[in-house]
Amino acid sequence: MSTDPREQQPDRQGSRIDPHVGRYARRAQGMVASEVRALFAVASRPEVVSLAGGMPNVAALPLEPFGELVKDVVAEEGAAALQYGSAQGDPVLREQLCEYMKLEGIDAAPDDVIVTVGSQQALDLITRVFVDPGDVVLTEAPTYVTAINTFAAFQADIRHVGMDEQGVVPEELEEALVRAELDGRPVKFFYTIPNFQNPAGITMSAARRAAVSETCRRHGVLIVEDNPYGLLRYDGEPQPTLYSQGEGNVVYLGSLSKTLSPGLRIGWALAPAAVRAKLVLAAESAMLSHSTFNQLVVRRYFRKFPWKEQIKAFNGMYSERRDALLAALGAMMPQGCTWTRPEGGFFVWATLPEGIDAKAMLPRAVTERVAYVPGTGFYADGRGRQSMRLSFCYPTPEQIREGVRRLVGAIEGEVDLRDTFGTTLAPPGEGDQAPAPDTP
Amino acid sequence: MSTDPREQQPDRQGSRIDPHVGRYARRAQGMVASEVRALFAVASRPEVVSLAGGMPNVAALPLEPFGELVKDVVAEEGAAALQYGSAQGDPVLREQLCEYMKLEGIDAAPDDVIVTVGSQQALDLITRVFVDPGDVVLTEAPTYVTAINTFAAFQADIRHVGMDEQGVVPEELEEALVRAELDGRPVKFFYTIPNFQNPAGITMSAARRAAVSETCRRHGVLIVEDNPYGLLRYDGEPQPTLYSQGEGNVVYLGSLSKTLSPGLRIGWALAPAAVRAKLVLAAESAMLSHSTFNQLVVRRYFRKFPWKEQIKAFNGMYSERRDALLAALGAMMPQGCTWTRPEGGFFVWATLPEGIDAKAMLPRAVTERVAYVPGTGFYADGRGRQSMRLSFCYPTPEQIREGVRRLVGAIEGEVDLRDTFGTTLAPPGEGDQAPAPDTP
Numbered sequence: 098m099s100t101d102p103r104e105q106q107p108d109r110q111g112s113r114i115d116p117h118v119g120r121y122a123r124r125a126q127g128m129v130a131s132e133v134r135a136l137f138a139v140a141s142r143p144e145v146v147s148l149a150g151g152m153p154n155v156a157a158l159p160l161e162p163f164g165e166l167v168k169d170v171v172a173e174e175g176a177a178a179l180q181y182g183s184a185q186g187d188p189v190l191r192e193q194l195c196e197y198m199k200l201e202g203i204d205a206a207p208d209d210v211i212v213t214v215g216s217q218q219a220l221d222l223i224t225r226v227f228v229d230p231g232d233v234v235l236t237e238a239p240t241y242v243t244a245i246n247t248f249a250a251f252q253a254d255i256r257h258v259g260m261d262e263q264g265v266v267p268e269e270l271e272e273a274l275v276r277a278e279l280d281g282r283p284v285k286f287f288y289t290i291p292n293f294q295n296p297a298g299i300t301m302s303a304a305r306r307a308a309v310s311e312t313c314r315r316h317g318v319l320i321v322e323d324n325p326y327g328l329l330r331y332d333g334e335p336q337p338t339l340y341s342q343g344e345g346n347v348v349y350l351g352s353l354s355k356t357l358s359p360g361l362r363i364g365w366a367l368a369p370a371a372v373r374a375k376l377v378l379a380a381e382s383a384m385l386s387h388s389t390f391n392q393l394v395v396r397r398y399f400r401k402f403p404w405k406e407q408i409k410a411f412n413g414m415y416s417e418r419r420d421a422l423l424a425a426l427g428a429m430m431p432q433g434c435t436w437t438r439p440e441g442g443f444f445v446w447a448t449l450p451e452g453i454d455a456k457a458m459l460p461r462a463v464t465e466r467v468a469y470v471p472g473t474g475f476y477a478d479g480r481g482r483q484s485m486r487l488s489f490c491y492p493t494p495e496q497i498r499e500g501v502r503r504l505v506g507a508i509e510g511e512v513d514l515r516d517t518f519g520t521t522l523a524p525p526g527e528g529d530q531a532p533a534p535d536t537p
Numbered sequence: 538m539s540t541d542p543r544e545q546q547p548d549r550q551g552s553r554i555d556p557h558v559g560r561y562a563r564r565a566q567g568m569v570a571s572e573v574r575a576l577f578a579v580a581s582r583p584e585v586v587s588l589a590g591g592m593p594n595v596a597a598l599p600l601e602p603f604g605e606l607v608k609d610v611v612a613e614e615g616a617a618a619l620q621y622g623s624a625q626g627d628p629v630l631r632e633q634l635c636e637y638m639k640l641e642g643i644d645a646a647p648d649d650v651i652v653t654v655g656s657q658q659a660l661d662l663i664t665r666v667f668v669d670p671g672d673v674v675l676t677e678a679p680t681y682v683t684a685i686n687t688f689a690a691f692q693a694d695i696r697h698v699g700m701d702e703q704g705v706v707p708e709e710l711e712e713a714l715v716r717a718e719l720d721g722r723p724v725k726f727f728y729t730i731p732n733f734q735n736p737a738g739i740t741m742s743a744a745r746r747a748a749v750s751e752t753c754r755r756h757g758v759l760i761v762e763d764n765p766y767g768l769l770r771y772d773g774e775p776q777p778t779l780y781s782q783g784e785g786n787v788v789y790l791g792s793l794s795k796t797l798s799p800g801l802r803i804g805w806a807l808a809p810a811a812v813r814a815k816l817v818l819a820a821e822s823a824m825l826s827h828s829t830f831n832q833l834v835v836r837r838y839f840r841k842f843p844w845k846e847q848i849k850a851f852n853g854m855y856s857e858r859r860d861a862l863l864a865a866l867g868a869m870m871p872q873g874c875t876w877t878r879p880e881g882g883f884f885v886w887a888t889l890p891e892g893i894d895a896k897a898m899l900p901r902a903v904t905e906r907v908a909y910v911p912g913t914g915f916y917a918d919g920r921g922r923q924s925m926r927l928s929f930c931y932p933t934p935e936q937i938r939e940g941v942r943r944l945v946g947a948i949e950g951e952v953d954l955r956d957t958f959g960t961t962l963a964p965p966g967e968g969d970q971a972p973a974p975d976t977p
Contacts, residue, residue: 114811115811121667122725123669128818163615167610175596175600178800180593214827217822218823218824225562226562229563229564250665283560346556359620360829360830379568381686386802388828
């Protein structure tokens with residue numbers, strides 16, 4: 098056994114070797130590393146096909162002109178780029194982000210935008226500004242894993258609302274709102290990813306969007322609309338944003354992580370003026386200001402690069418990968434498996450045959466040299482054990498086909514096990530937060 | 538009057554035009570914009586000599602080779618630089634930061650370092666991990682304004698400990714700790730800036746460092762040591778860090794904002810393993826990961842640039858500016874004024890003659906085309922009205938001399954006013970949080 102105390106699971110509460118136990122804030126109790134994190138370290142080996150991570154394929158960006166561009170930023174505006182900026186973000190970039198949002202049908206004022214460290218920070222700031230311990234936050238079921246972590250870090254009471262293939266079910270949303278009112282618990286917002294949802298790959302229909310807007314407005318509940326994938330649509334028709342029909346009741350989150358680069362960490366929130374002002378104050382105490390350098394790089398990118406063409410090029414590449422995944426699943430998946438058919442984005446949600454536990458299966462899958470994210474991570478309440486998220490953004494079509502072949506091998510092995518022992522489902526209550534920093 | 542609701546002071550709690558009032562978290566009540574912010578917008582005009590902001594003079598960095606360097610990052614490691622990174626930060630950069638800290642006499646392991654969005658984010662994460670509403674945080678009096686904002690944003694009970702020219706007074710620290718114990722209030726940490734303190738310009742003596750370490754250890758209270766200016770020493774002898782004598786009881790915060798560039802937002806925390814693990818989880822929910830791009834730029838800067846020589850060059854420039862400020866103050870300030878004589882860093886703390894209010898004087902000073910930060914912003918309890926922070930980092934020596942000349946004009950005007958009306962001090966209770974995002 099190791100004698101270095103640093104190697105002895107330092108982040109377990111109650112560990113003898115942490116002299117600071119007992120000093121942490123209550124919110125820190127919920128900050129626990131994922132059990133499956135160690136497995137993902139193995140899964141990042143090159144011989145493993147990862148259908149787990151949500152990393153965009155940034156290598157598809159033309160690097161040479163991009164390098165010239167960043168050099169020009171330093172040469173021509175270096176003194177500004179290397180200096181502090183404002184907590185709200187560069188004004189010119191905020192104008193450009195409004196142009197970008199026009200492609201989504203949003204008519205926004207730059208003054209209502211705050212630039213954030215990815216849309217993750219926007220989510221964090223919104224939670225910080227709105228959520229007291231015990232306040233209710235409603236989300237789709239399943240939902241984005243790190244959103245769950247953020248809400249939990251501010252001690253929210255996270256409640257899920259069911260979805261079907263049209264998106265969140267308005268009657269279930271209504272029911273959740275009424276139940277919270279009966280409980281006397283304030284609902285601070287409904288968090289939704291309406292386009293190509295992470296992890297479910299589902300897009301909310303126009304009728305559902307209207308119903309969700311109406312329901313939240315009637316109950317006086319804010320909507321947080323997270324839309325990082327909106328412009329990555331491969332077929333079907335764009336749907337109106339919730340923001341555009343929200344009448345000041347929606348905070349909209351955008352991101353360039355999927356349409357340019359996550360390494361620059363440029364996200365934003367578009368919010369009603371009073372909320373935006375609170376978010377700016379929260380950002381100031383959280384980090385003073387975002388990187389001016391990165392903001393001026395992106396500002397120049399919008400000016401000098403054919404960025405709309407670049408998004409089309411990304412769409413061509415990702416569309417091919419999605420088609421490869423859906424074709425491979427259709428051709429190979431065993432009976433009893435089901436999966437969603439996303440019109441864009443990065444993710445497919447697959448459900449295994451009755452009695453098969455996706456989390457219990459993961460070690461077998463990694464042995465077969467394929468990785469995915471078990472469904473439990475996308476719920477706050479331990480559900481999702483029979484499901485998994487498969488992402489098609491990073492591997493090539495050929496790797497995707499090989500990955501599905503290996504996955505099918507793992508599923509068939511588990512089906513044999515089930516047929517011998519009855520089930521592979523772990524006992525209830527073992528649902529855990531899922532994994533890896535690379536799964537936005 | 539404006540008819541655009543966005544222009545009507547949107548961030549005042551209770552304003553009729555904010556439909557979200559009543560939905561905010563309790564912690565958001567304390568997030569209020571500074572009253573003097575509007576004045577600072579005026580003060581940023583080119584004809585005003587600003588002794589207010591803490592912006593480093595980044596134009597002193599050789600921009601051409603720096604531009605080549607960022608271009609090479611994109612060309613040679615662009616696919617990595619533009620991708621997501623880990624929440625703890627790039628491992629090679631963390632090794633380099635340990636080399637950097639060796640210059641401060643710190644022997645650190647890269648695994649104990651987390652890279653953050655400036656040291657401001659490190660401060661935010663520490664507060665998030667340790668502070669429940671009502672918990673006590675001890676700070677020097679005065680202290681860094683945005684640290685106060687961060688502690689307040691997590692609803693800490695901020696208590697000040699007095700300083701003299703040797704730094705914080707150990708007997709007062711002891712007394713504050715005992716008082717909190719008698720009150721039954723947990724003290725989560727003592728926050729200190731031991732070198733060239735912001736705003737006081739004071740450096741804690743070696744004897745005081747030993748006494749502070751011993752006192753905090755005896756009371757079981759963590760020390761948060763914020764050291765952004767440590768390597769910017771213009772004379773005198775370096776003092777040992779609190780970290781190096783802290784025996785696992787210190788979280789150390791570092792920053793490249795003053796020795797390279799604030800626009801890259803590279804700060805870090807060095808923490809005991811268990812605390813570091815909590816900080817990484819908090820960082821993940823706060824922003825997923827810092828900018829990989831910026832981290833790889835800095836990684837290459839440490840490899841390719843004569844960065845120690847660059848710090849020496851910065852020191853030469855800032856030393857000249859400090860000398861200019863101290864000489865001008867000595868030559869021109871009216872009787873009854875006092876000020877500190879920093880051995881490094883960016884700031885001088887000046888105290889006005891009896892009965893003169895630095896905040897009340899600010900409009901007159903801006904009319905005279907000079908700006909400073911009134912002392913009240915550096916206290917959580919409204920003290921500091923007779924004092925001001927003067928920074929010498931950004932203006933040239935010539936501008937500094939002209940700025941002091943104008944400042945003296947303003948003081949003499951206030952002294953006349955006092956001699957007519959008895960005082961210019963505002964009634965107690967009007968102390969407010971200070972200003973401008975450019976005042977780290």
